[in-house]
Amino acid sequence: MDSSIVVMDPLHHFDHEHPLYLVHLPQQAHHKNENADDEDEDEVEDEVEFVEEDRQCNLCKEQIWSFHLCYYSCKTCNYSLHKFCAELHRKLQNHPLHPGRHLSFSSGKEYLWVSLWYLSHPHQLERMSWPIVSSCVACGNKHEGVFFQCTTCPRFLVNLECALLPTKLLIQNHTDGSFTHSHPLTLAYSFPYLDILAKYLPLCRVCGHRFYSHLWIYKCDKCLYYVHVDCATSKREPFMSIFQTASLGKTYKNFKEDEYPNLLHCPFQDEGDNLLKRYMSNQHKLIGDSKQHGGEMLTHASHQHALILFDKQTPAGASLHDPMKRIQLLCDGCVKPIMTVPFYVCCQYDDEQYCFVLHEWCAKLPAEVQEYVGHLEHTLVLLPKIPSKFFGVFKCAVCELPSNGFSYGCTICNFYVDINCAFIPKEITHDAHPNHLLSIVKPSDTQSEEYCKACGYWVGQRNLVYHCSSCNFYIDVECALLLPRVIKHKLDKHPLNLRYEPAENHTSEYFCEICEYQFTPWEWFYHCTTCAQSVHAACVPLILQCEQNTYADNRKCVYEFLNVKFGGTLEIKDHSHSLAFVQGLESDGRCSKCRNRLQYKMIFKCLECEYALHFECASSSVN
Template identity: 80%
Template sequence: MDSSIVAMDPLHHFDHEHPLYLVHLPQQLHHKNENADDEDEDEVEDEVEFVEEDRQCNLCKEQIWSFHLCCYSCKTCNYSLHKFCAELTDDLQNHPLHPGHPLYFYSSDDYEFKCHVCNLMQKSISKYICSTCDFRMDIICATLLEWKINHHSHPHQLERMSCPIVSSCVACGNKHQGVFFHCTTCPRFLINLECALLPTKLLIQNHTDGTFTHSHPLTLAYSVPNSEYEAKYYPKCRVCGGIFYSHLWIYKCDKCLYYAHVDCATSKREPFMSIFQTASLGKTYKNFKEDEHPNLLHCPFQDEGDNLLKRYMSNQHKLIGDSKQHGGEMLTHASHQHPLVLFDKQTPAGVSLHDPMKRSQLLCDGCVKPIMTVPFYVCCQYDDEQYCFVLHEWCAKLPAEVQEYVGHPEHTLFLLQKIPSKFFGVFECAVCELPSNGFAYGCIMCDFYVDINCAFIPKEITHDAHPNHLLSIVKLLKRCKACRYWTERWGFYCPTCDFYIHVECALLLPRVIKHKFDKHPLNLRYEPAENQTSEYFCEICEYQFTPWEWFYHCTTCAQSMHAACVPLILQCEQNTYVNSPKCVYKFLNVKFGGTLEIKDHPHCLAFVQGLESDGMCNQCRDRLQYNMIFKCLECEFALDFECASSSVI
């Protein structure tokens, strides 16, 4: 930004051979409410931002800033002076800091001396000396009374302190060593030079990424009112994840729920925290090399039709994709009493592919994941009015065992179509801790079982929520960044950034999902959506939620849904998410269907998810909603899962 040189009589300074001319320093204006709507433009108030000039005062060696308003500069050579430095005379009479004797100017040299005002050893800086009492004062202290700032954060004028100190700053709350400005009226108001010169607007770079994913500039705010803080769901700093204090300065976006500490927003200490004024000033890099991780899994998966098991089996040399199989091929599988038929070009009559938009649900009996494309296997004796047994092609050809499993390395895990000791085949996976009635890999002697997706968990992954850094499989007691739930569980962890997500949050939430409540695809969000500051309500359960947990969002319709509510396809009831500590739908790995005969009831009971209308269990009187239940479709009779297991004929 060009400075303007005022055409007026030049100043002939005693310490410089050329004439000096007065220069008005540029004052960069910003709107206080730049994000306001157009109709409010008349009420917008301008705010001055302090701009660093590309020049230094040749006498005091201090930087020249725009808050100095003007300076003197030489047109012939690169020589500049603060206005108050330039106006000093070669001798000072009755200076406030040494009123008794005259002081005489000495140009800067290599001689080191101690300033008797600030008690600092100085070198290469101009000074004043009293010949009577050998009093020495550097030129910074000589002009100390001129170092004043009118700062928007405070109603009173701020003055520079006489010497560098170590103190807490009221702006950022941290301790600093160096130059401070203070208020003579409010003695506890101290801000360090770095905070005093913070830009009013800046762009912030996302963690571990070289691009600016937040498109709006952040505005410097000098406090956060408690009412605003509460209304914004008690936001956390987007850089460090820490909490805010209402009396400290922050950077925020008025168009989005985006907040950052001032020191986090301007920190260049770590590559993943680098903040730049423009996109061309820097770039971050991966902490790993792609060629050293040829089979690295990149999460999240694109949609419901993709999953870990499919990826793993597709990488095996023997079968998926390369096998020359034909429709109609018969397969005898240990998991089912009837032969299975392969359909590779079209679906059999009466069976529809999984399609949430058409309320059509088709789940594999092996992995309990949607079957969205051919080929797949179907029981040759299927009945379109009864429970249909189907398998993905890859689920029909799983290996018989898994050795040296990360969660149970001491024993081999064997493939089990049904776990004999588990009622109705339902078990809790030891890794994702979700109930499942699909195939499992297990160690019967240790009663250790995992669902077939979790059986092939890689040791390392990357995830869009924390790009360019490897996440390693660990078992830790930490708070998950996705669901915000604190527990000791298996998850993926980046020790450099202390970033942790549960296994199920990383692997079971696809990037894009479809739901009958929205005609557009819903995208997985890791943070509040841009251009939305209104409250977030789930379109399914209609409950308000905090956008700091992962959720699904349609930017076109501005609709949002709990990640745990989205998978509901065939039935939709309010309050589906209530009391859920996870982002993942509780029964994502359970295929409902099938019937059960029990004693003391004449009808068969259907295996379903409990709804509010199902009321209480007929045996224990506990509420059935949100639970796995067995329900009579002919009369008002239902049992919860535990009661039904003790009532089997």
């Protein structure tokens, strides 16, 4: 291994006659071949290992490892010191084991034992005479080798590697390539439980497992970044390798790209992109090869009037969906924004609004879906509206969100999914868990400890979720497919980016700029780095008419009414005016029938008086 001597003021150590110079240890890496084919580059990753230097510390007589990052060396003779050992003081004043007197340095390891007490433990630590196999109180893992033992607490054993860990560690260039962080990390000898609670119950950024208050950690003073000590150094012993689970931080691919030519990469870029668009764009017979032109007419089973195609520009006086300008245009099929042409419009439209609109791909959906992954028993049939559902609103069997758009359903089993969930792929990749394949699975009710990494909800009773077979990693279907990478909102002039963990240089508490509630940054949220503003993922909906009260009671990452297009009116026998279908706001008060609050609910509201009903109460009033 090549080492580089840093040119700086030399260290004159009291135990050596010559000046000592600081030597930095570079990482031992196997780099990619820049001339290799793309295919090969996908398979070859940088590999970094911590290795022994061919030298020992002349003070403590222990090995110098590359994870120590640097050491002091003499240019004149073969003399080296750990940086930790070189910076020990010659005298220690008023030590508790010998109060009122000075302790002077002597050759051997006596002074090192005292130093270990000074850093982490109230008693003297002695180096054991022979290697043992034992658990380490610093990292919590079993090790085989040299240990330091407390003279007062026999069960307090620290392995040699943990005893010599640096107090500052920059992991960006000195790990196995699995993870990085731009700031130096500080060694902490405990993580008090009250601090764990105050920091939103963080998990290790490398392995994804919990912290224990009595174990050592590395932490960042500028970010909410915490990592186990052995994860930070990535130094794993072969002795324990068979007991270790796969790391969430690993970036090495567990699949081959050429075996999945149509693999979907999530999240989608913005609000204008979605699963249905991707799927239908690949069906050349339906989309892309069409010879239709603007102004041509289409008769569709979902609407009583003919539909007209706009393929170059929108009609006069009308605009595409634009959240920054508070303009809403949602497809009646998928209930997703229409942000580009072409799209279909009811020929009875006026200059102020469209009464019925469809994406081009939603107008050309297949009539059936066979061998659906979530319902293999029967073929699913396209249903513009489900006749048995009041106001066309149903609960999707996969994402479990209410919807009044098109659906695919089995009337025999009363099984219905929205048209986006009807085409969910069996495998995807996601930026939240890079380079690992996520496969669709139906979790067992016995998996009581498995939770969605996005929203933190238990996945045991979900119909379908995405799972990484290499790691303990789950994402709900809606969290994986319905949250775009970038979103726009009127609260910030900059785009908001989806984050899967706390932002760098942000140690303060997180408050949503919309609902003003505090939230945990370990669940997915949107963030503007420029303005240092954060927002719940559920508080940045595409539905503009509900922007005053967007945070639904269920506290999930996905806005509860993301698949509901509000609008339309209802006539009931108990009220003389028409009722508008809207989302309830705080100002709407209580239901005129059941007297429960209307806020955050689907409601029918009179625009001429204060009469309003919950969706369920309105349904019973009609029936």
